[in-house]
Amino acid sequence: MDSVVSMDKLISLCKRRGFIFQSSEIYGGLASAWDYGPLGIELKNRIHSYWWKTMTQLHDNIVGIDAAIMMHPRVWEASGHVENFTDPLVDCKECKLRFRADMIDEKNMKEHTCPECGGELTDPRNFNLMFKTHLGPVEDAGSVVYLRPETAQGIYVNYKNVMQTSRQKIPFGIAQVGKAFRNEITTKNFIFRTCEFEQMEMQYFIHPQEDDKWFEHWKEKRLKYYLALGIRENKLRFKEHGPGELAHYAKKAFDIEYEFPFGWKEIEGIHNRTDYDLRRHMEYSGKDLKYLDDVTKERYIPYIIETSAGLTRSVLVVLSDAYGEEEVEGENRTVLRFHPLIAPITIGVFPLVKKDGLAEYAKEIEESLRAEFAVFYDQGGAIGRRYRRQDEIGTPFCITIDYQTKDDNTVTLRFRDSMEQVRVKVDDLVSRIRQEIKEYRRKE
Numbered sequence: 001m002d003s004v005v006s007m008d009k010l011i012s013l014c015k016r017r018g019f020i021f022q023s024s025e026i027y028g029g030l031a032s033a034w035d036y037g038p039l040g041i042e043l044k045n046r047i048h049s050y051w052w053k054t055m056t057q058l059h060d061n062i063v064g065i066d067a068a069i070m071m072h073p074r075v076w077e078a079s080g081h082v083e084n085f086t087d088p089l090v091d092c093k094e095c096k097l098r099f100r101a102d103m104i105d106e107k108n109m110k111e112h113t114c115p116e117c118g119g120e121l122t123d124p125r126n127f128n129l130m131f132k133t134h135l136g137p138v139e140d141a142g143s144v145v146y147l148r149p150e151t152a153q154g155i156y157v158n159y160k161n162v163m164q165t166s167r168q169k170i171p172f173g174i175a176q177v178g179k180a181f182r183n184e185i186t187t188k189n190f191i192f193r194t195c196e197f198e199q200m201e202m203q204y205f206i207h208p209q210e211d212d213k214w215f216e217h218w219k220e221k222r223l224k225y226y227l228a229l230g231i232r233e234n235k236l237r238f239k240e241h242g243p244g245e246l247a248h249y250a251k252k253a254f255d256i257e258y259e260f261p262f263g264w265k266e267i268e269g270i271h272n273r274t275d276y277d278l279r280r281h282m283e284y285s286g287k288d289l290k291y292l293d294d295v296t297k298e299r300y301i302p303y304i305i306e307t308s309a310g311l312t313r314s315v316l317v318v319l320s321d322a323y324g325e326e327e328v329e330g331e332n333r334t335v336l337r338f339h340p341l342i343a344p345i346t347i348g349v350f351p352l353v354k355k356d357g358l359a360e361y362a363k364e365i366e367e368s369l370r371a372e373f374a375v376f377y378d379q380g381g382a383i384g385r386r387y388r389r390q391d392e393i394g395t396p397f398c399i400t401i402d403y404q405t406k407d408d409n410t411v412t413l414r415f416r417d418s419m420e421q422v423r424v425k426v427d428d429l430v431s432r433i434r435q436e437i438k439e440y441r442r443k444e
């Protein structure tokens, strides 16, 4: 099994099989913008649902919201984003390319030379990453609004509404999944870093003296989540932010990193944001956002532990981790080893041949599975080819209806990872597949 996947292969598979297309492709594409095709949206939706279930349904003290992308502009002054959400950029005076100063290697920065052409670089200048637009018909300073660069602020400004309406007491959490926008300069590596992306964030409101305890709690829980999603353990690690690397709101921060084909990179940040955000919103809005503990009568501004994951970035994690190639009977097999819970298609259903009533029987079985599983029916081509097509898009189970099915009501159930085949009674199919999904463990 070749576990080293190249980005070129992944991008080509994504396009060929309808996971991800370049945005506005017929016009030559738009840099770093991508569209999710029929299989891509299924994969993204399933990761979204899995995260949502893990964070809300499995906790009695975490609830969800869906806030607007555009918020009152004062929110971004209070949050510190107008002032601090900047990247240091340098320009090459020769080739005119622009770079993030913190991403240029030390030698080039010291010598002020361009990593592309060797030309002279300007001094770093701070560039704000927020997209600005105007609300209403008049484009003046008073109509400026921002596209949110993180979903978190929609949670902070609603925390009292949510707490009161859902009768939560500290500690409790609020979860949200939604789009965020950043005017990123370096947007290579496919969907890894884009200007428009989706985040899955959970903000956990706690007593200020319990921050270390809850930070450790969420750090461990979030790592386990990726393992449960089927990501290989040796491809995941923590990285702590050093003092110079902390965001303006953070007291402590750990990234969960994944080893992509282009190296170890952040996939999620776990941050102790202290009472920074709520304190600032109190100052800027003039509203009291303190919490009253009705047992101890203590009044305080809660601390917040944030878990902030990228949804679109998670799609890339899952694709990179699942991709494999191997030789089977002298032929190359490409396979995506998705966890069955997130595979875009769960079951492929094939009649061995179209004639003699097998197609009709297969259609019947397909219909009976559709209510519970994502099913794909395929009657075209040799059976081996049909298996390969499903392997390539990560379908974990395939069912083949053959002549024996007509005699004894059994079908062949074939497993993607091992390519093993077993005979199963048609009546037992649903329960067997449910069980296989529940007990699924990736072998390598």
Ligand code: ATP
Pocket: 150, 182, 184, 191, 192, 193, 194, 195, 196, 197, 198, 199, 266, 267, 268, 269, 308, 309, 310, 311, 312, 313
């Ligand atoms: P970086 O330093 O790489 O720019 P960051 O530390 O600013 O990222 P956070 O603000 O912590 O990132 O964002 C939380 C998560 O949101 C990240 O771990 C990542 O999964 C996702 N994310 C952030 N920026 C982008 C982007 N431009 N494209 C896709 N996902 C992103």
